[in-house]
Amino acid sequence: MAPWMSSGLIYASGLAMTAGSITLLYIVTRTFNFAVASMATIGFIVVYTGVSLYGGLPYQYYPFVLIIGAITGVICYYGLNRPLLYRKAAETTLMMSTLGYDLILLSLIQMYSDYLTYTFKLFPRRVTMSVFDFELYGESAATFILPITAIACLTILHFFLTKTKFGIAMRATIENPTLAGASGINSDRVYLVSWIISGSMAALGGSFMAMAMTGTPVMGMVTIPLMFAGAILGGLGNIYGGILGGMVIGLTEYAGVYFLAKQFGPWILGYRMGIPLFIMAATLLVFPRGLSGIPLGKIIKNLFGQKRGASA
C-alpha cells in the first residue's frame, strides 16, 4: 500500500469516529459539540502518556482513552449541558457552552503538557505516534488495527442501538422526545448515555488520528473544522451518515493532496484543508441533506425493478 493510503485510512477512521460522535450528540441533544476538539486531543495525550511512561503498544491504552473520554462527557453533561437542555436553550447557546468547556479543557491539556515536559522531560508538543507502532506484513500495524477497531466499535454501537432495550429507547427519544417521554422513557438517562458514548468515541478518534498526523496539544483545535465537515457531509441526521462523512472527508484529503501534488507540484500541500471543504460544499449542493439524504433505497429499487410492494 502506498504511504498516503495507509495514513489516509488511519486518519479517516479517526475522523469518522469524531464525526460520528458529533452527529450522535447532535441528533440526541441538538448540541454541536465543540468540545470534541479537546476530547480528541485528550485521547492522544492519554495514549502518549501511557506509551512514553509505561511503555508497550499504543493500543493497550485504548480502554483508558474510552474511560477518560466518557468522564469528560459526563462532566460536560452534568455541569453544563443538562441545565441548558432543561432551560430549552437555543442551538447557538448550546454550541457556545461547549466551546467554553472546550477552551477550559484545552488550557488543562496545555498545562498538563507543560507539566509532562517539566517533570518527565517528555515533549508532547511534536509527537510522531507511529514510531511506537510495530510492523505487520510490511505495513504499520495501525493500518489494519485501527480501521478494524473502528468497524468493531461501529458494529457494537449498531447492536446497542438496534438490539438492546435501552438502545431502542434511545432511538425512540431521538425520533420523538415528547412521545418517548410519555411512554415512560427517562430522557435524562438517554442524554447521559449519549454523552458517554460520544465522549469516548471522540477521545478514541483523537488517539486514532494521532497515529497518522503530528500529535500536538492543539491537534483537535486545528482539525475541528474537518470533523464538523464530516458530520455535516453525513447530513447530521444519522450516526452512520456521520461516520461515513468523516471517512470520506479523511480519505479525500489524503488522496486529493497526493494526486494534486503529483499533478501541480508540492505547493498544493498548504491548501490541503481546502480539499475536504470543497468536497463538502459540492456534496451539499447536489444533496442538500448530506450523504444520509441520498435516496439509496429508491435508486436500487429503480435499478432492479420493483420487487417489494409492487402492485399492478
Next chain:
Amino acid sequence: MITNESPGGKIKGLFSNRIVFVLAVILAFLAFLYFSRGISIILTILIQVTIFSIITMSLNLESGYAGIPQFGRVAAVIAGAFAVGAIPGRIMAAFMGLPAGAEYASDTVNFKLVPEINALLASSWLVSLGFLIMCLVLAALSGALIGWLISRPAIRLKEGYLGISMLAIGDFFMWVGHNWNIIVGGSTPVNVPDPFRVFGTDRFTVIVPVFFVIAILIFIYLNKLTQSPFGRNLRMLRDNDLSANAAGLNIVKVRTQALVIGAAIAAIGGGLYVIYTGSVAAIGLTRLTFTFWPWAYMMLGGIGSNIGVFLGVFLLTILRTMIIIFRSTWFGFLLQVGIDPLWLEYTLLGAVIIIVILFMPHGLVPEKIAPMLPSKRIKKVLADRQAVSK
C-alpha cells in the same frame, strides 16, 4: 406601545446603576495598573479595546441583532488585515517607482521597501492621513466583498450548519494567507507602512484618540442603524423568521445586508489591528483571537447591546492583560511545576463563556428596546392626526 418616558429618564436609563458599577470597576483596575506599571500599559489596553470593540460590535450586529451564528468573524478580519497589508503599500510603492508586483511581499524585498515608504509618510502628515483613509476604505471594501461572497452559499443554511460553514471558511482563509506568498508574504510576515510615523515617539499616544474616534463613529452608526427600520427588521428576523417572512420581509436580502455591513466593519477592525502592530502574519489571525474572544466579549457585555459590548471588551481585555503582566508574581505556584500561567487566558475565556451562559444569560447590560421616536414626538404626531380627523 408608547411609554411615558421623559428625556431625562432615558438618560438615566442609559447610565443605569449596573453600567456605573462596571465602569467604576474598570476605572479601579486601570488606576491600579497605572500606578503599578505606568502609562504604556494603559495605552496598550486602550488600543486593544478600540480594535476589539469595533470587531465585537460588528459581531453584535450579525449575531446579536440579526441572529446569524457568526462563527467565522475571523474571515472578515482577515480580509481587512490582508487588504491593508497587501494593497496600500503596493500603491505607494508604485507611486514611488519601487517594485510593486508579486515581489513586494517577498521577505528579501519587503523589509527594504517599507522603510522607504515610511520615510515618505513621515515627511508629511497630510500624506499619512490620506494613507490611513485609503487603508480603511480598502479594508472596508474588501471586507464587504468577502462578506458578500461568504453570504452567497451560506445564507440559506440553518443555524448550526451556517455557523460551522463560516468557521471552516475563516480557517481556510487563514491557510490561504499563510501559504500564498503573494498576498502577505505567507509564512514570513509582511510589514505595513505606518501612517503614524509622523508623530515619532508619540505614536501610541496619537493612535489611541484616532482609533477611539473611529470606534465612536462606528458606534454611532450602528446605534442609528439598529434603531432604524432596518434594525427592527433584523430583530424581527432573529426573534421569529417565520413571522418575518409572513410579514413580507425578504429574509435572504436582509441577512445578506447584515452580513455585508458587519463584515465591512470587522474588516476595518482588522485593518486597524495590522496598522497598530505594523505587520501582517497570516498565522497570527486565528479564530481563537478574532472569533472566540469577540464572542466572549459580546456574551459578557450583553447580546444586542452596543454599550454592553464596549464594557465587556474593556473588562475582559484588562483581565487578560493582568494575567499576562502578573503571571510570575500571582501564579508563581504554577511556574514551580513548570506550567506557563499564560494558559490561564484560555481558562479565563472558557470560564467567562460558561459562567455567562449559566448564570447571566443576558450579560452585563441586557438588551433594551428603545422606542422608535421620543415619546413627545409620538404624542405630537398622534395629536396632529386627531386634529386632522376632526
